[in-house]
Amino acid sequence: MTSLPPRSRATGRITLSDVAQAAGVSPITVSRALRGERAVDRALVERVQAAARTLGYVPDPAARALASQRSAHVTVLIPMLSNALFVDVFEAVQRSLRPAGYQTLMGVTHYNLDEEELLLREQLLQRPAGLLVTGLARSDAARTLMAQSRVPCVHLMEMSQAPGVYSVGFSQLEAGAEMTRHLLARGRRRIAFAAAQLDARTLQRLDGWRRELGAAGLYNPALEWLDPAPSSMALGARMFAQIMREQPGVDAVFFCNDDLAQGALLAALRLGIAVPGRVAVAGFNDLTGSDQMLPALTTVRTPRADIGTAAARMLLALMNGVAVASPCVDLGYELVVREST
Known part of the structure; x- marks a missing residue:
């Protein structure tokens, strides 16, 4: 049975070093194993994960952000929660990002460009790893904020052929x-x-x-x-x-x-x-x-769940510095004819 090391005196938290000691590996190996890097042997990953579970280790997002200049969260801006359309999109995004170690933080714009701009200002202060935003219409100030932040961004539900713009949607x-x-x-x-x-x-x-x-x-x-x-x-x-x-x-x-x-x-x-x-x-x-x-x-x-999944995967590639083959993805739509017409 894994013995419990002393907790950090400053915070009382179990640290990365504690997990490393319990697993018999270096802290950098623990970090790589918990991030899911492929270069780490699978057996070693399982050993590190077992030690982390036993100790009740919870990664410190602030420390991770400080070290990487990026947090472990992705900001997702949607217009409204009362429309099931956007609930489906958000759930698909979350299902795609969580296994890769990213948390999703939702902001609701209420279809208001000024409110969206305020949300962007607040979120960009937290150094998100990436942005997922609904549509292409936004204020000039919001566009400037996004461009100057250099945070990878993918637009949902609409398409754009503009250079440097990444989008997943349909016409x-x-x-x-x-x-x-x-x-x-x-x-x-x-x-x-x-x-x-x-x-x-x-x-x-x-x-x-x-x-x-x-x-x-x-x-x-x-x-x-x-x-x-x-x-x-x-x-x-x-x-x-x-x-x-x-x-x-x-x-x-x-x-x-x-x-x-x-x-x-x-x-x-x-x-x-x-x-x-x-x-x-x-x-x-x-x-x-x-x-x-x-x-x-x-x-x-409309393929809202597919849009959420494809946009999240595109964003993952951008956050990892991987080239995206097609920056504008058209997932189409389907006319469903029933009895009302």
């Missing part, structure tokens, strides 16, 4: 266009676009809708229903009722997010409006429950 514009083409192919001619939050990605979907209806000679700005309020089922229900009341000729509504569309389907049931007989309803993101709606919701499935 929001083309996804919006494809859903619009689907509704046109189903014979719909007065297609409304209903959106909330009005962030950059939502507006790109709006541009796809505009482009396709314009090409078909059917674009009507009166059929844009844009509300800057947070997206929710309740808002979707209200928007649907308003559209049906004020634009009775509308034969399809393309909602920018599934929670809005789910609320619209529930409102249609209450109002006795047949879907898709009287009006088709479509959503975006294929959130949980969309396939269980009555009727089941037609939507665009």
Whole structure:
């Protein structure tokens, strides 16, 4: 049985040297073994890990940051926790980074560029090993902060071909266009676009809708229903009722997010409006429950978990100084046709 060495007099903590003494190796070997470096023999790694578990050793992140000029955490900035989309992204990121020894610290921007800038200032003071940020739209000051920090950064959910920018996502514009083409192919001619939050990605979907209806000679700005309020089922229900009341000729509504569309389907049931007989309803993101709606919701499935995983792996490469073969990764999307259209 491993004997317990005396604790550090200054802090009372078990130290790296204590683990080294218990395992019969040098402190640098312990450090390398616990970081998971491949050059360390597997049997030695197991011995070091066993000693660390027995002693209850917890690495000191402050000491590690001081030695490496970088912490062991990665900052992840997402817009909102109430949208399951970003929960899926964050969980995928965490699953990819933890085995590599990195902690994930989340910041929620609430779709506010000033709030994101403040979060960046706070986080960069902690010397994060890397940054994962949602989208490409941010303040000039935030861009300057990121550039001057030289912290490796990958952008999520959108793509950029700009030099020095790393991104993993899909074309929001083309996804919006494809859903619009689907509704046109189903014979719909007065297609409304209903959106909330009005962030950059939502507006790109709006541009796809505009482009396709314009090409078909059917674009009507009166059929844009844009509300800057947070997206929710309740808002979707209200928007649907308003559209049906004020634009009775509308034969399809393309909602920018599934929670809005789910609320619209529930409102249609209450109002006795047949879907898709009287009006088709479509959503975006294929959130949980969309396939269980009555009727089941037609939507665009976005690869949010895959985006989180791929972005984390790209960031790991950048943090380790490994060249990235493709700085812009397009993971695409999938049109999921169900009964609502």
